[in-house]
Amino acid sequence: MSNPRWLADEMVGRLARYLRFVGCDTAYVRGLLDDEVLARAEREDRILLTRDRELARRAGRVVLLTSPRLADQWKQVRSAVPTTPGAVAFVRCTVCNGLLVSYTAGGNRPDPDGVPWDRVAQGLRLYQCSECGHLYWEGSHTARVRQQIANWSGETRP
Numbered sequence: 217m218s219n220p221r222w223l224a225d226e227m228v229g230r231l232a233r234y235l236r237f238v239g240c241d242t243a244y245v246r247g248l249l250d251d252e253v254l255a256r257a258e259r260e261d262r263i264l265l266t267r268d269r270e271l272a273r274r275a276g277r278v279v280l281l282t283s284p285r286l287a288d289q290w291k292q293v294r295s296a297v298p299t300t301p302g303a304v305a306f307v308r309c310t311v312c313n314g315l316l317v318s319y320t321a322g323g324n325r326p327d328p329d330g331v332p333w334d335r336v337a338q339g340l341r342l343y344q345c346s347e348c349g350h351l352y353w354e355g356s357h358t359a360r361v362r363q364q365i366a367n368w369s370g371e372t373r374p
């Protein structure tokens with residue numbers, strides 16, 4: 217189990233986003249019955265992430281998150297499954313979990329607000345979600361996420 221696959225239930229959406237930031241295949245479900253959540257985890261070979269004790273008790277592979285704090289949840293996940301990556305990677309879309317591909321200019325160019333095209337012209341790489349088209353690049357947001365993760369990891373040192 218090198219890079220584990222996850223299924224986050226509706227109570228842990230923020231954790232799901234952080235797992236996608238580090239490149240983990242993380243499905244996020246909302247509005248499903250418990251049976252449907254369990255069936256999907258089983259079918260897609262995913263480890264369930266939940267704060268629901270009853271649901272966790274019925275799951276095959278699961279991390280029961282005992283704290284509402286994101287920092288605690290992050291540490292709990294990495295402690296339960298140490299192969300969970302700890303570094304930001306441009307692999308998964310944090311919005312929809314789609315795979316990111318290198319974006320090459322030309323063709324059907326999306327142009328949402330905020331893309332630093334001047335820096336792209338100087339060599340900054342863009343990544344695009346193959347599912348929803350969302351664009352990603354190394355910038356102030358990724359720096360904040362990286363710092364956040366580093367802070368959490370630092371807290372785990374004895």
Ligand SMILES: [Zn+2]
Nearest residue numbers: 309312345348
């Ligand atoms: Zn996407």
